[in-house]
Amino acid sequence: MSVSIGQRISQLRKQQKMTQKALADCYFSSTYVSQVENNQKEPSEKFLIHICKRLNVSLDDLLDKDLQVCEEEIETIAAQFWEHLSLTETERAFLQLHACESHRPVVLVRVYGVLLRDYVIRGLIGDAERLHVQAQTLLPADLKELGDQFACMVYYHACGQLFFSKQDFVQADVYMTKAAQYLQCHDESTATLRLLFDLSAVKQRIHNDMSIPLQYSYRLYDILSRSDDKVRFVHAALKVGAQHRLSRYFEYAEKFYREAYDCAARLNDAYTLSFVYYHLGLLHKAKEEWKEAKAYMLKSLLLQQETEVAEKERAYVLKELLVIAMEEKDWEQVDDYLLKVSAIIGQNQEVLNYMDIEVQAIKAKRLLYQGDAVTYERDMERILDHAISKKQYKLVCRFAEQLGRYYQEKRAYKKAARYLVCACDYRY
DSSP: OOOOHHHHHHHHHHHTTOOHHHHHTTTSOHHHHHHHHTTSSOOOHHHHHHHHHHHTOOHHHHSOOOHHHHHHHHHHHHHHHHHHOOOOHHHHHHHHHHTTSOOOHHHHHHHHHHHHHHHHHTTOHHHHHHHHHHHHHHSOSOOGGGSOHHHHHHHHHHHHHHHHHTTOHHHHHHHHHHHHTTOOTTOOOHHHHHHHHHHHHHHHHHOSOTHHHHHHHHHHHHHHHTSSOHHHHHHHHHHHHHHHHHTTOHHHHHHHHHHHHHHHHHHTOHHHHHHHHHHHHHHHHHTTOHHHHHHHHHHHHHHHHHHTOOHHHHHHHHHHHHHHHHHTTOHHHHHHHHHHHHHHHHHSGGGOHHHHHHHHHHHHHHHHHTTOHHHHHHHHHHHHHHHHHTTOHHHHHHHHHHHHHHHHHTTOHHHHHHHHHHHHHTOO
């Protein structure tokens, strides 16, 4: 059953966060808009022409256009989007218009895949969440029978990216793994490269065994080592290096990091180089070479300031500088970095909840350094519960083990055993 013109107008207006008064724009009354949306009045031609301009949609698209023509246009827009990851306002409005139409599931999965990815790119997480719920209602539970493997892959990938952006890595992994079922052995398309990178990233976030993400990052690295896309190659090399670093294979990590550095230096790209310096800082931090780690982090921060990166990206460097300052017992620097990183987290709570938990643990550790063991113990138990509620199981494992060792040193063996068992229970 086709959606009425009033419903279409209402859906588009709400998706574009426009009130009825704003849509009327002094030319018509809000009452008239309400009557049209509720199918109580037939819209006049003058009204339709006016709102089409306001909603960035053509009159043909708003009216009952031939379904076959619309589906062909959806396919064209989707193909172009997955090449460049961008939509015009008109294309976006057209897809929003068709998100609730009575299209075949294979057409709807194309619409939802594009819109979800577009919303996540633009940071509209709330809109993406609502769209995801809508997609769950209208799409079949099993997409395997739809016949368009690419559309299914990028749809699941887009769902995974939504949850990754919210730092719900467990749910992101569920969707990314579904997307991986559609990967072809010899496919080296841009969409495949994006998925391999994100699969590697999400597996790194939830697994302690780095051999799992490395199977994706090595495949990505191999493809990009033969390509002309040197910026992507740098990030692939950094990803392989990071996973070797987390496995404490520092020689392998340094090899890939140096390869990334040499390539980034030739590109003369400050933004890319800032990532390389950040990772080199992490390598020295893992080796407890605090002076070198700090120097690289400060280089990264300086380049970030020059390139005006998003604050949430800067937060990662500031958090590492905070950790280094704690190790060096530089309390003035600790206070400074704590203030800066906490301010950024406060403004980006939803997308930095993993770091928020880490920073809370750093604050608790500082209390322990100051001799307040009672508050440290209470806060760490609260932080552990919070990490469990947020499904940040890697942090649960880390902090439970930390508490277990702490109580072991205090000869509180029952408590130590409880937390060490907890760490094992949450180890992936």
